[in-house]
Every structure is written in C-alpha cells, then in structure tokens.
Amino acid sequence: MERLVALCKRRGFIFQCSEIYGGINGFWDYGPLGVELKNNLRDAWWDVMVRNPPPGPDGQPVDIVGLDCSIISHPRVWEASGHVGGFADPMQTCRQCKKLFRADHVAESLAESEWVAALLELCEPGAVPNTWIPRRGELERWAKTRGRKLAPGLAIVREPGLVAGIAEDEHDAPALLTIVSSPGPTISEVRPPCPVCGGDLTEPRQFNLMFETFVGAVRDDEAKAYLRPETAQGMFYNFKNVLDSTRVKVPFGICQVGRSFRNEVTPRNYIFRSREFEQMELEFFVHPSEADTWYQYWRQARYDWWCGLGLAGRNLRLRDHDQDELAHYAKDSGGCCDVEYAFPFSGEKGFTELEGIAYRSNYDLTQHQRVSGVKLEYFDAERNERYLPHVIEPAAGLTRGVLAVLCEAYTVDETRPSPELMRFHPRLAPVKAGVFPLVNKEGMPEVAERIYQDLRRRVGPCQYDAKQSIGKRYARMDEAGTPFCVTVDGQTLTDQTVTVRDRDTGSQVRVASDQVVGWVAGRVRGDDGIG
Ligand code: ATP
Numbered sequence: 001m002e003r004l005v006a007l008c009k010r011r012g013f014i015f016q017c018s019e020i021y022g023g024i025n026g027f028w029d030y031g032p033l034g035v036e037l038k039n040n041l042r043d044a045w046w047d048v049m050v051r052n053p054p055p056g057p058d059g060q061p062v063d064i065v066g067l068d069c070s071i072i073s074h075p076r077v078w079e080a081s082g083h084v085g086g087f088a089d090p091m092q093t094c095r096q097c098k099k100l101f102r103a104d105h106v107a108e109s110l111a112e113s114e115w116v117a118a119l120l121e122l123c124e125p126g127a128v129p130n131t132w133i134p135r136r137g138e139l140e141r142w143a144k145t146r147g148r149k150l151a152p153g154l155a156i157v158r159e160p161g162l163v164a165g166i167a168e169d170e171h172d173a174p175a176l177l178t179i180v181s182s183p184g185p186t187i188s189e190v191r192p193p194c195p196v197c198g199g200d201l202t203e204p205r206q207f208n209l210m211f212e213t214f215v216g217a218v219r220d221d222e223a224k225a226y227l228r229p230e231t232a233q234g235m236f237y238n239f240k241n242v243l244d245s246t247r248v249k250v251p252f253g254i255c256q257v258g259r260s261f262r263n264e265v266t267p268r269n270y271i272f273r274s275r276e277f278e279q280m281e282l283e284f285f286v287h288p289s290e291a292d293t294w295y296q297y298w299r300q301a302r303y304d305w306w307c308g309l310g311l312a313g314r315n316l317r318l319r320d321h322d323q324d325e326l327a328h329y330a331k332d333s334g335g336c337c338d339v340e341y342a343f344p345f346s347g348e349k350g351f352t353e354l355e356g357i358a359y360r361s362n363y364d365l366t367q368h369q370r371v372s373g374v375k376l377e378y379f380d381a382e383r384n385e386r387y388l389p390h391v392i393e394p395a396a397g398l399t400r401g402v403l404a405v406l407c408e409a410y411t412v413d414e415t416r417p418s419p420e421l422m423r424f425h426p427r428l429a430p431v432k433a434g435v436f437p438l439v440n441k442e443g444m445p446e447v448a449e450r451i452y453q454d455l456r457r458r459v460g461p462c463q464y465d466a467k468q469s470i471g472k473r474y475a476r477m478d479e480a481g482t483p484f485c486v487t488v489d490g491q492t493l494t495d496q497t498v499t500v501r502d503r504d505t506g507s508q509v510r511v512a513s514d515q516v517v518g519w520v521a522g523r524v525r526g527d528d529g530i531g
Contacts, residue, residue, distance in 0.1 A: 001344050004410045005270060007420060011479050013037065013406065013430075014271060026267030026275030028399075033480055036430030036461055038278070038402050041309075042257050044427060045280045045396070048305060049255050056251070057297045064253035064282065065246055069234030071259060072215065072225050080371035081233050081364065083210060083226075091207040091265045092191075096153030096199025102265040103204035108347060109195035109266070110177065115151035116195070118142075119180065126170035133170055134179070139163045153199025156180050209262045211275075227261035232393060235283040236364045239376055250378055250389050251294060253284040257398060269345045271403050272352070278398035285389035287380065288362070294392045295335070295359045302357055302394045303339050306401075310425045311408050315342040317351055335359060339396075341404040354404055355396035362388040409481055416506070417471050422481030423504055426524045432460045433520050434477040438489040440466045447513060448488040451498070454517045455486070459524055478503055484520050488513070 008014040012031035016023040030038055046066070048054070053062040078084045090103040101109065110116050122142055123132035143160040156162050166179055174192065181193035181200070191201050211227040214220075228234070235254040242254055257280045267273050286294045303318045321336040336358040340351035365388045369376045377386050409422040426432065435452040437444035445466060452464045463482070465473045470487065477485050485501040492498050497510040500519065511519050 001270065003412070003420070004344075004406060007410070007422075007479060008034070008406065026264055026273075028271050028274055028276075030402075033430040034402070037405065037424070037428060038398065040428045040430070041401050041405060042278075042280065042398055044309070045305075045398070046255070046257065049253075049280075049282055053253075054301055057293050062253070063248050063251075064255055064284075065242060065248060067234055067238055067242070067254055067256045068258065069228075069231070069238065069256060071228050071261075072213070073228065073233070073237070075225050076371055077233050077237055077368075078210065078226050078229075080367040081236075082367070083229055084208075087210055087229060088206040088208045089265055090204035092201040092204050094153065094194035094197060094199045094201055097194060097197040099194065099196050100207075100265050101195065101201065105266050105268075106192050106195060106201070107174075110173075110192060111347070113195040115147070115154070115198055116173075116177065118146065118150055119176075120173070123176070128170060131170040131172050132176055133168055134166055134176065136163055136166060136168060139166065139180070151198030153194055153197035154180060155182055155193075155198075155200075157198065207263075207265060209264065211261045211263050229262050230260050230395070231256045231258045231279045231281045232283060232395065233364070235281070236368050237372075239285070239365060239368075240374065243378065250380060251284065251286045251290065253282050255280075255282045257281075269343065271399050272343065272345070274399065277400070279395060280398050280401075281393065281395045283364075284392045284394075285378075286392065287383070288387070288390045291359060291361075291390045291392065295357070298392050298394050299337055299357050302355055302396070306339055306341075306354065306404075309405065309428065310423075311341060311404055315408060316340070316354075317342075319351070341407075343404070343407055354400055355394060357392070357394045360391040360393050362390050364391065365389065416475075416478075418475030418478060421478035421503065424481040424483070425526075426483040427526060429481050429483050429524075430461060431463050431477070431480050431482040432484070432524050433462045434473065434482050434485040435462055435464050436470065436473050436485065436487045437466050438470060438487055442490070443493055444488045444490075447492055447498075448486075451486060451488070451513065451516060455520060458517050459521045474501065484523070486516055486520070 011033055013034035015029045015031050017027035017029050018024055050064050050066045053064055056062045092101050092103050092106065120132055122138045123134050126133050139156065140160050140163040143156045143163060147154065147157040151157055171179065177193055181198060193199065194201055210229050213225055213227060214223040215225045216223050234256055242248065258278060259276060260279050261276050264273055264275050267275055284294060284298065299318065306316055317340050319338050319340050336356060338353045339355040341354045342351050346352045365376050376388060378389050379386050405424065405428060409424045411421050411423050412419050413421065433455050435448050435455060437448040449464065452462055455462045474485055483503050487499045489499065492513060496513050498513045498516055499508045500511050500516060501508045
C-alpha cells in the first residue's frame with residue numbers, strides 16, 4: 001500500500017485534501033490522472049446500467065433510467081429511511097489521548113498497533129501457539145523507557161509498579177493486552193486498550209454517522225438538514241415522479257451516481273473508508289413473485305462486471321451474508337451478498353466489501369408512503385394488480401472501486417528498467433496513448449503531432465512527449481498506466497509506419513501511420529461487456 005500511495009501522489013492520481021494545511025482526515029482529492037480514472041469507471045458503470053444493460057433473465061431488454069438528486073433533501077427522508085434513528089456505529093473514546101474508534105475496529109487496529117508489536121517482542125512465546133509469557137523484569141524496564149514514548153496511556157506505563165502484580169503465565173494476545181492495561185484486582189473494567197496510546201477506552205456509545213447542517217439563516221432544530229449518507233433514497237422518493245414522467249413499467253430500475261457523506265468514526269485504509277465518497281446505486285423494482293429471479297440475476301451480473309474490469313480470479317469473490325448479518329428487511333426473504341475484493345489491508349478475512357447486492361423487499365417504499373402520506377403503489381396493467389414493488393439494490397462504491405482498480409493494476413516488475421507499472425484495463429486507463437517523436441527533429445515532430453491531435457479527438461486523453469530518452473518516456477507512461485505508446489522514428493519517414501509499444505508485454509509492432517488511430521481506438525473500446 002505504501003508504494004501504491006506514493007505512486008498515486010507522485011503521478012497525480014490522489015492527493016490528501018487541503019494538504020498544504022496539514023490535510024483533513026477522511027477527505028481526498030483526485031488529481032489529473034485520478035479524475036480521469038474515476039470518471040472512466042463511473043462511465044463504464046453508467047453505460048452498462050443505464051444505456052445498455054445486459055438482457056434480462058428472459059432474454060428481454062432491461063429498462064433502467066438515471067437520476068441526479070440533490071445532496072440535501074427534506075430531513076423527513078432520513079426519518080423514513082431509518083437513518084435518523086438508527087444509522088449509528090458503536091464508538092469508543094480513549095480517556096487518555098481522546099481518539100475515537102469504532103468498537104468493531106478496535107481488535108483489528110490493535111493487531112496493527114506499533115506498541116502492541118513492541119510489547120509482544122518483550123514476551124517469550126508460550127508452549128501453545130499464539131500465546132505469550134510476560135517477563136516482569138523486561139516489562140517494567142520497558143514501561144519506564146520505550147513504553148513511555150510508544151504507549152504513554154497504558155496502565156503499566158502510567159504506573160510501572162503495577163507490573164509486580166502480573167503473573168508470568170501463558171496468555172493469548174487479547175488476555176495479555178487486558179492484563180497490561182488493567183493489571184491487579186482493583187481494576188474492574190476489562191476492555192481492550194487504545195490501539196494508539198494504550199489508554200482506557202470508554203463503553204461503546206452509539207454515534208450517528210450523518211453530517212448535519214442548517215438550511216437558511218436560523219440555526220435551530222427546524223432548520224436542521226443532513227448531507228445524504230447514501231444515494232439510494234433519491235430513487236425511492238422520486239419513484240412516483242419517474243413513473244409519471246416516463247413510460248417505464250415494472251420490472252425497471254432507477255440509477256444514480258453521486259457523492260455521499262458519512263462521518264465515519266475511523267476513516268482508514270486510504271480512500272477505502274472516507275467521510276466523503278461516491279456511490280453508484282441501482283434500485284430495481286419488481287413484482288414480489290419475481291424478486292428472487294432478479295436478485296440472482298443482479299448478483300451474477302454485478303460480479304461479472306467487476307471481473308470484466310480485470311479484477312478477476314483470486315482477488316474477487318461473491319459472498320452471501322450469514323443469517324445474522326442480514327438487514328432487518330432482508331431477514332425473511334431472498335438475501336444479501338457482497339462482491340468483495342482482496343485489498344492489501346483486508347487482513348485475516350482476506351477480502352472486504354466493494355459492492356453490496358441486497359433484496360430490500362418493499363421496505364423503503366412502504367416507509368416513504370407512510371411518512372410522506374403520499375400513495376406510492378404501482379398499478380400493474382398486465383396483472384390487473386395494485387402493489388408496492390419489491391426492490392433489488394446493487395450498491396457499489398465508486399471511489400472504493402477506484403481503489404480496487406488501482407490495487408489490481410499496481411505491478412512491480414524488477415526486470416524492467418523502471419519497475420513500477422499500472423496495468424489498467426484500456427477502457428479505464430486515464431491516458432490512452434503516449435505519442436513520441438524518437439528525436440525532436442528531421443520531420444518526426446510534425447508527423448507525431450498530427451497523430452497526437454487525431455488520437456485525442458477520436459480516442460481520448462493522450463500525451464505528447466518529446467523530451468528525454470525513449471526509455472524514460474516509456475517508464476513515465478507505464479506509471480500512468482497508459483496502454484499504448486506510439487513512436488515516430490526514422491523508418492516512418494521512409495515507409496509511413498510507426499511503432500506501437502504494448503505497456504504490459506513491452507512488445508512492439510509496426511502499424512501504418514494512417515491506421516494507427518483506428519488501431520488504438522479498437523483496442524481501447526474493446527467489446528467485453530463492461531460498458
Ligand atoms: P461498510 O460496511 O464498509 O461500512 P456499508 O455496508 O455500510 O459499508 P453500504 O451502505 O451498503 O455500505 O454502501 C454501498 C457501498 O458504498 C459499499 O459497498 C462501499 O463500496 C461504499 N461505501 C460505503 N461507505 C463508504 C465509505 N465510508 N467510504 C467509501 N466507500 C464507502
């Protein structure tokens with residue numbers, strides 16, 4: 001991750017938001033290459049969801065329309081959706097360093113904590129695997145020296161005398177951490193310590209994740225509004241508008257791509273969990289009797305789409321939720337699954353969520369009908385039946401998708417002159433081709449400039465580079481993930497061909513200079529169903 005993050009900054013994919021002021025945790029800016037990559041992923045999704053969805057389970061065309069809703073809506077939307085009452089994470093605060101943690105992330109953060117690693121090194125491994133025997137002498141020395149810097153909040157560091165009460169027995173890691181953070185019989189609260197400083201964590205308390213703001217001049221409860229924590233609700237509260245203004249019939253879908261905001265307690269893992277991010281969501285409305293068929297359809301279609309982007313094989317999986325993970329509305333029905341990706345930080349589980357596909361029954365429409373008092377039933381002329389459609393929701397993270405694409409593309413090949421390259425799918429690559437005159441004279445720049453102008457117009461962003469050695473120019477393009485480099489050389493002037501170098505293999509072919517634009521366009525466009 002560290003090397004990838006460094007490359008992303010160096011080459012202008014992702015910057016820390018307001019970096020010159022020290023940054024702000026959980027917010028990121030997309031640089032010149034990053035914004036192209038993000039927009040390409042968004043467009044591929046929009047193409048395959050709205051403009052040209054794959055045929056439905058019966059082979060018939062699928063109807064999906066788009067929306068772009070406001071980020072701030074009537075606050076009762078969030079009452080109806082359940083976010084005002086329930087969109088909360090249990091959170092703990094460190095009494096010493098005042099840092100906040102999501103209760104369900106503490107164990108994971110402790111496993112990555114610097115002071116915990118240092119502490120375990122002071123212990124002897126036990127006879128049983130993954131157990132440790134603390135050595136009182138070493139512990140006390142550490143508590144008075146290095147521990148003061150690494151874990152100033154830890155009980156035995158604040159009071160080294162407590163070490164005397166620690167038994168030199170075998171303990172597993174959680175037990176050991178409890179002992180060093182609350183040794184002796186006088187301490188009744190037994191909780192894992194703070195992953196940052198070793199201090200005492202408070203009881204978990206519910207923390208609402210919605211960002212609040214005020215609409216208008218007066219800042220009172222009446223004026224309170226929220227930045228949306230998901231894009232989905234816009235599709236539900238506009239359900240009737242879409243029905244009344246278009247000719248869609250159930251089954252059909254409504255899609256939206258846009259920003260969402262969650263005041264995450266512990267934004268982490270680069271752009272994976274941020275406080276401002278983008279989502280790509282579909283609400284697909286169906287007759288209740290067809291919900292299972294459509295759930296299975298979207299489950300597969302969404303997995304296949306991510307595979308088509310190159311996230312295939314061992315790094316991607318579809319995981320059905322266990323019964324105890326299911327949201328309340330999905331308990332009695334079809335189910336939920338996640339498309340998961342093996343991010344480098346996925347830890348023991350190996351995979352983390354990229355997209356969730358949920359069967360939401362008619363929960364949301366029922367709620368909005370009840371809270372707004374407006375009838376949202378659909379009249380199905382073919383069935384001669386009035387009902388609230390059920391919903392299948394594939395909800396993907398656009399910015400989280402960008403991270404998966406970056407992780408998948410990042411390749412180190414020490415046999416190359418410049419070992420780091422980004423193997424993006426050509427459809428997603430921010431720069432489609434580099435165009436170089438081999439030398440900046442002898443008529444080469446003129447031909448190269450003409451090809452460059454043509455490629456930009458017909459294929460997309462390209463870069464013209466006439467400086468430095470050809471190897472350095474290739475290396476720059478490899479780091480940006482540019483799939484093709486077109487070089488005009490001495491031979492071009494005699495036989496009107498150019499070399500095209502392939503990023504991944506480094507191999508070169510000669511292509512007629514008047515056909516090279518079509519050659520690159522065909523390979524960038526592809527036809528692999530990813531949009
Ligand atoms: P998580 O369990 O990771 O918090 P979630 O289950 O709450 O996610 P959903 O509400 O289902 O997520 O949102 C749909 C998608 O939006 C997720 O699959 C993820 O890709 C993306 N997403 C959710 N929260 C964040 C975030 N804080 N930062 C970036 N992407 C996010």
